[in-house]
Amino acid sequence: MKHFLIRFATPIVLIALWQLFADAFGSPRIPRPSAVLASAMKLIGSGDLVTALVTSLGRVFSGFMLACAIAIPLGILMGSVRTVERNLDPLVESFRPVAAIAILPLVILWLGTGSMAAIVIVAYAAFFPILINTIAGVKRIDNNLMRAAYTMGVPPATRMWVVLLPAALPAILVGMRIGLGMAWTAIIAAELAVGAKAGGEGGIGQMMFIFYAYSVELNGIVVCMIAVGIVALVLDRILRAALHAAVPWSRL
Amino acid sequence: MVQRIAGMMASFSGVLMGNSTAPRHWPAWTIYLRTMGLFCLLWYAMSWLTPNKILLPSPLDVASALRDRIDDGELVANATVSLTRLLVSVSIASLIAIPLGLAMGTSRLLEDLLEWPVELLRPIAGIAWIPLALFMFGIGNGLPIFIMIYTAFFPLLLGTAAGVRNVDRRLISAARTMGIPKGTLMRHVIFPAALPSIMTSARLAVAASWTAVVAAELVGAPSGLGYAIEYYRSMLDTPSVMAFIIVIGTLGFLCDAALRSLSAALMPWANAEEKR
Numbered sequence: 104m105k106h107f108l109i110r111f112a113t114p115i116v117l118i119a120l121w122q123l124f125a126d127a128f129g130s131p132r133i134p135r136p137s138a139v140l141a142s143a144m145k146l147i148g149s150g151d152l153v154t155a156l157v158t159s160l161g162r163v164f165s166g167f168m169l170a171c172a173i174a175i176p177l178g179i180l181m182g183s184v185r186t187v188e189r190n191l192d193p194l195v196e197s198f199r200p201v202a203a204i205a206i207l208p209l210v211i212l213w214l215g216t217g218s219m220a221a222i223v224i225v226a227y228a229a230f231f232p233i234l235i236n237t238i239a240g241v242k243r244i245d246n247n248l249m250r251a252a253y254t255m256g257v258p259p260a261t262r263m264w265v266v267l268l269p270a271a272l273p274a275i276l277v278g279m280r281i282g283l284g285m286a287w288t289a290i291i292a293a294e295l296a297v298g299a300k301a302g303g304e305g306g307i308g309q310m311m312f313i314f315y316a317y318s319v320e321l322n323g324i325v326v327c328m329i330a331v332g333i334v335a336l337v338l339d340r341i342l343r344a345a346l347h348a349a350v351p352w353s354r355l
Numbered sequence: 356m357v358q359r360i361a362g363m364m365a366s367f368s369g370v371l372m373g374n375s376t377a378p379r380h381w382p383a384w385t386i387y388l389r390t391m392g393l394f395c396l397l398w399y400a401m402s403w404l405t406p407n408k409i410l411l412p413s414p415l416d417v418a419s420a421l422r423d424r425i426d427d428g429e430l431v432a433n434a435t436v437s438l439t440r441l442l443v444s445v446s447i448a449s450l451i452a453i454p455l456g457l458a459m460g461t462s463r464l465l466e467d468l469l470e471w472p473v474e475l476l477r478p479i480a481g482i483a484w485i486p487l488a489l490f491m492f493g494i495g496n497g498l499p500i501f502i503m504i505y506t507a508f509f510p511l512l513l514g515t516a517a518g519v520r521n522v523d524r525r526l527i528s529a530a531r532t533m534g535i536p537k538g539t540l541m542r543h544v545i546f547p548a549a550l551p552s553i554m555t556s557a558r559l560a561v562a563a564s565w566t567a568v569v570a571a572e573l574v575g576a577p578s579g580l581g582y583a584i585e586y587y588r589s590m591l592d593t594p595s596v597m598a599f600i601i602v603i604g605t606l607g608f609l610c611d612a613a614l615r616s617l618s619a620a621l622m623p624w625a626n627a628e629e630k631r
Contacts, residue, residue: 110467189386192386193386193387198604200603202569202607208585208587212409288482315489328484332478335479
């Protein structure tokens with residue numbers, strides 16, 4: 104009980120201190136909890152915040168699905184066939200250190216500043232964590248499982264669905280969880296960087312940029328930041344729940 | 356000629372498929388060269404087919420742009436700026452996060468105090484701080500360094516705290532039984548035992564802040580590799596953009612390799628865990 108009280112109290116104390124200091128010393132421009140709350144009410148009421156979040160989330164999901172659709176089969180192939188892994192590994196290791204944000208200028212050049220570019224950035228950001236965890240998961244499968252299935256004459260396709268995939272699933276889901284987190288970060292960076300150039304269809308990142316560059320609304324920026332954090336938390340919790348539901352035997 | 360090219364293509368596709376014409380065990384670097392060579396060939400062919408060279412310059416153009424940028428000193432200057440920012444901000448982040456993490460791992464009170472603020476702030480990506488940080492610091496060194504410290508802070512703090520919490524209790528009890536004072540216990544028992552976890556989180560922190568520096572410089576710094584990419588994009592100098600992307604990737608890889616060998620040197624006993 105005592106622990107819970109301390110945990111619960113610290114954020115409240117910190118927020119109260121923030122409000123006090125901003126009232127006492129800050130200029131009226133400085134964001135403060137009360138103004139942030141008012142701004143949040145306004146943004147939620149007008150539906151702007153929800154629209155922006157839905158736009159961003161839609162891009163994240165499309166890009167994330169694209170990444171999964173390529174990375175998971177490729178990862179299974181690379182994890183199970185040694186030659187494929189050896190030959191593709193240099194490519195993977197060469198591109199992995201290149202952050203998604205670094206290729207943003209190229210993607211803008213190729214695809215413009217619309218949703219397509221954002222989806223590609225997201226897919227690139229999510230691709231490598233999913234791929235690498237899938238490879239690791241497939242390689243870590245107990246060989247005896249595969250041999251037993253082989254001995255019992257299970258056909259290859261069935262072996263894949265019934266033995267390989269369930270055994271590698273925990274690792275794949277971990278990769279998806281990391282990948283989704285990176286995808287969400289990447290979309291914000293992409294929308295922020297594109298912000299000034301894109302039209303009106305930007306998501307939460309562009310909304311922040313507009314608050315920064317045009318209307319100089321610091322409270323609005325803080326509202327967006329909090330929204331970004333909440334979405335990140337919710338996405339992470341959803342995938343963690345999926346992990347527990349799919350593989351109740353592995354507590355990761 | 357056509358036949359020769361067809362033959363070459365066939366043998367290359369054979370190489371790609373890992374045909375048995377190749378010796379069974381090639382050394383790793385030859386495989387690396389083979390794959391990357393094939394990739395460059397494919398890239399060359401695609402750029403040859405692309406009418407607009409601004410969209411997809413050939414690898415040779417990129418190589419010469421890389422040489423030009425080295426010759427005019429821009430590459431070294433911008434890379435130095437970005438690497439210095441990385442070094443400064445990761446050092447500052449570790450100076451705060453590691454002691455705090457050690458304290459958080461050993462003191463229940465501190466953990467209670469910090470847990471919620473950390474859990475509430477952590478999901479807000481460093482990149483989402485950029486607009487607010489632009490107000491706080493303006494365009495310049497402050498913004499990227501702030502974003503990078505923030506990005507590096509959480510992995511380091513949580514990794515250190517988790518490392519301390521996972522230290523074998525028997526080690527601590529044994530040290531206590533032998534009457535070792537608290538400071539010595541921390542320095543000679545808890546810290547070394549938590550070091551593998553700290554180094555792993557340091558690698559995560561460096562990778563994350565290297566990503567963040569590119570984003571921060573892209574939006575709000577008049578120097579650095581991220582700025583250079585954006586500058587050459589606006590000049591439509593795609594070969595230079597690609598050259599800088601290659602440099603960013605290479606430096607990111609080298610930083611990680613340096614940290615890996617540092618952790619191997621610092622704690623040879625943990626090597627077994629590092630190897631997958």
